[in-house]
Amino acid sequence: MFTGIIETLGKVKKLENDGGNLHLTIASEITPELKIDQSVAHNGVCLTVVSMDDDAYTVTAIEETLNKTNLGDLVVGDSLNLERAMKLGARLDGHIVQGHVDxxxxxxxxxxxxxxxxxxxxxxxxxxxxxxxxxxxxxxxxxxxxxxxxxxxxxxxxxxxxxxxxxxxxxxxxxxxxxxxxxxxxxxxxxxxxx
CATH class of the missing domain: 2.40.30.20 (Elongation Factor Tu (Ef-tu); domain 3)
Structure with a gap:
């Protein structure tokens, strides 16, 4: 779950197609605070961190996600709105956001x-x-x-x-x-x- 309050902007560092999937490597100031298997919203799309390397991390978007969102239109250098999942017990400053783009x-x-x-x-x-x-x-x-x-x-x-x-x-x-x-x-x- 997310709140819709953007923490920071990330920058697309690398894009790699793998069958119908797209691996996105994102450079961000929050990278050192992330861990593998953590959920992060990218332009409102909840994706799981699958690997990390210094200042960047990688997530994978499947074909259905690419068809329903703007992630498939990204190019290297584009920016993304980033938000980590909300903490239980923290203030809900925005509204309840699932990270599932309609x-x-x-x-x-x-x-x-x-x-x-x-x-x-x-x-x-x-x-x-x-x-x-x-x-x-x-x-x-x-x-x-x-x-x-x-x-x-x-x-x-x-x-x-x-x-x-x-x-x-x-x-x-x-x-x-x-x-x-x-x-x-x-x-x-x-x-x-x-x-």
């Missing part, structure tokens, strides 16, 4: 608003994921509050700290991002669908 979205607008930013995202609504006004959404692993919720799009407001310390400062219109919809909303949606 789908991707594309950035459709960026508007600077007197020191903050409004980012708009569009997603495929046929996958039955929904947002609600003032509900929670995770964009590339960042816990955010939905504004301007529509059937296939939404916006989020980004403060300067989040803009500077996450991948948001590198987004452009057209950037593909990972979305994890609110877990409670997903259960409610599924129950309604069953009835």
């Amino acid at each position: 789908q991707t979205a594309n950035c459709i607008s960026i508007e600077e608003k007197d020191g903050s930013w409004i980012y708009g995202f569009a997603y495929d609504s046929t996958l039955n994921n929904v947002t609600i006004e003032k509900g929670s959404i995770t964009v590339d692993g960042v816990s955010l509050t939905v504004v301007n919720s529509k059937k296939d799009s939404f916006s989020v407001a980004i403060i300067p700290y989040t803009h500077e310390h996450t991948r948001f400062h590198s987004y452009k219109v057209g950037t593909k991002v990972n979305l994890e919809f609110d877990v409670i909303g997903k259960y409610v949606s599924r129950l309604i669908e069953i009835r």
Whole structure:
């Protein structure tokens, strides 16, 4: 489980295809604190540390993960939002995030608003994921509050700290991002669908 509060940015050091899998080697300041078998969220995708070497560690994404996320689009040098799993008993500063990306979205607008930013995202609504006004959404692993919720799009407001310390400062219109919809909303949606 994660909170959606990004700890640091990592940098892709190496990418290696292995059948349908992709091994990602990530350089990060948190590497010395990691251990093999530990879960780390990469742009909101929970992946397991499989090896470590000095300032970098390696994780593996399987084909299904690559098909549902933006990890397959990465190139050496790209940055990633990183978060280690939450500690039991610690404050839950964001919201409950599983690290299981539901789908991707594309950035459709960026508007600077007197020191903050409004980012708009569009997603495929046929996958039955929904947002609600003032509900929670995770964009590339960042816990955010939905504004301007529509059937296939939404916006989020980004403060300067989040803009500077996450991948948001590198987004452009057209950037593909990972979305994890609110877990409670997903259960409610599924129950309604069953009835």
